[in-house]
Amino acid sequence: SGKSSIQKVVFHKMSPNETLFLESTNKIVKDDINNSSFVQFEIWDFPGQIDFFDPTFDSEMIFGGCGALIYVIDAQDDYMDALAKLHQTVSRAYKVNPNIKLEVFIHKVDGLSDDHKIETQRDIHQRANDELADAGLDNVHLSFYLTSIYDHSIFEAFSKVVQKLIPQLPTLENLLNILISIGLVYELVAESVLREENESSAYDSESSSIIKLNNATILYLREVNRFLALVCILREDNFDRHGLIDYNFHCFRKAIQEVFEVRLKSQQGMLVGTTIGSSDAGSPQSNGMVTPSPTKPVYA
Numbered sequence: 001s002g003k004s005s006i007q008k009v010v011f012h013k014m015s016p017n018e019t020l021f022l023e024s025t026n027k028i029v030k031d032d033i034n035n036s037s038f039v040q041f042e043i044w045d046f047p048g049q050i051d052f053f054d055p056t057f058d059s060e061m062i063f064g065g066c067g068a069l070i071y072v073i074d075a076q077d078d079y080m081d082a083l084a085k086l087h088q089t090v091s092r093a094y095k096v097n098p099n100i101k102l103e104v105f106i107h108k109v110d111g112l113s114d115d116h117k118i119e120t121q122r123d124i125h126q127r128a129n130d131e132l133a134d135a136g137l138d139n140v141h142l143s144f145y146l147t148s149i150y151d152h153s154i155f156e157a158f159s160k161v162v163q164k165l166i167p168q169l170p171t172l173e174n175l176l177n178i179l180i181s182i183g184l185v186y187e188l189v190a191e192s193v194l195r196e197e198n199e200s201s202a203y204d205s206e207s208s209s210i211i212k213l214n215n216a217t218i219l220y221l222r223e224v225n226r227f228l229a230l231v232c233i234l235r236e237d238n239f240d241r242h243g244l245i246d247y248n249f250h251c252f253r254k255a256i257q258e259v260f261e262v263r264l265k266s267q268q269g270m271l272v273g274t275t276i277g278s279s280d281a282g283s284p285q286s287n288g289m290v291t292p293s294p295t296k297p298v299y300a
């Protein structure tokens with residue numbers, strides 16, 4: 001249905017056309033994403049033919065420590081068998097691990113018309129949920145996405161799944177909101193920079209880019225850490241206060257580093273007495289960011 005293709009396109013920069021030559025997966029293939037992202041996880045690619053009722057299939061081990069299960073359905077093919085297997089898979093996974101996120105990619109939708117896409121999603125959604133309800137599993141929640149490796153949809157869907165697995169996400173969002181609320185910046189994008197561990201790169205802490213757009217706004221990029229860049233859209237006249245923007249950006253970068261240091265320390269077994277949550281991100285004051293004042297601008 002396209003599982004290996006998704007993983008290769010999203011995490012290994014393979015071009016969609018090259019996936020035509022991928023061989024069928026005949027055993028569980030583990031891919032460590034730890035090296036190429038600030039978000040750390042492993043992807044386990046299962047062979048399509050795996051039999052969950054085989055006694056050698058250890059569902060406690062497989063689903064027990066798993067954050068999300070992504071089930072890929074080929075929307076260009078007859079999906080009745082796939083739906084039966086979806087039901088078996090999610091009920092098994094949910095029994096072992098009720099906290100597991102259950103994600104369904106309705107995949108290869110590039111071959112479908114817009115109407116057909118909507119109808120397929122509605123049909124799969126309805127059948128899958130009816131079957132869960134019949135089995136008394138009403139409280140099992142499935143999320144559905146229409147995906148294709150031939151456009152951005154697969155990146156967006158995978159990103160949404162990964163976001164559910166980032167415990168620091170509310171804090172990161174809060175920090176971005178604080179930066180916006182200061183008023184100089186009007187849109188922000190924290191962009192994950194995909195880079196392999198051993199890849200040498202010109203991208204470092206001094207990296208920045210300023211692009212003047214033709215609608216009186218500026219696109220401003222700065223490095224946050226090895227894998228993350230911040231891209232802001234600023235009004236051109238606000239850019240006069242460049243020093244203030246940079247100062248606030250430094251506060252933001254420091255706060256992000258602190259958020260990830262907590263995880264690093266707890267991974268190293270040094271228990272830290274604080275919990276990460278949206279309330280911890282604090283107020284603009286506690287993050288040291290400074291609001292522009294017409295009389296007393298603060299420069300770094």
Ligand SMILES: Nc1nc2c(ncn2[C@@H]2O[C@H](COP(=O)(O)OP(=O)(O)OP(=O)(O)O)[C@@H](O)[C@H]2O)c(=O)[nH]1
Pocket residue numbers: 001002003004005006016018019020021022023024025026046047048049107108109110111147148149150
């Ligand atoms: N049209 C279209 N084809 C796709 C898409 N994604 C994957 N494919 C094709 O589907 C075929 C099967 O892809 P694989 O990635 O090997 O599928 P798999 O689910 O890993 O298969 P198994 O390893 O046998 O379980 C390949 O020829 C891909 O090029 C898509 O979004 N659209």
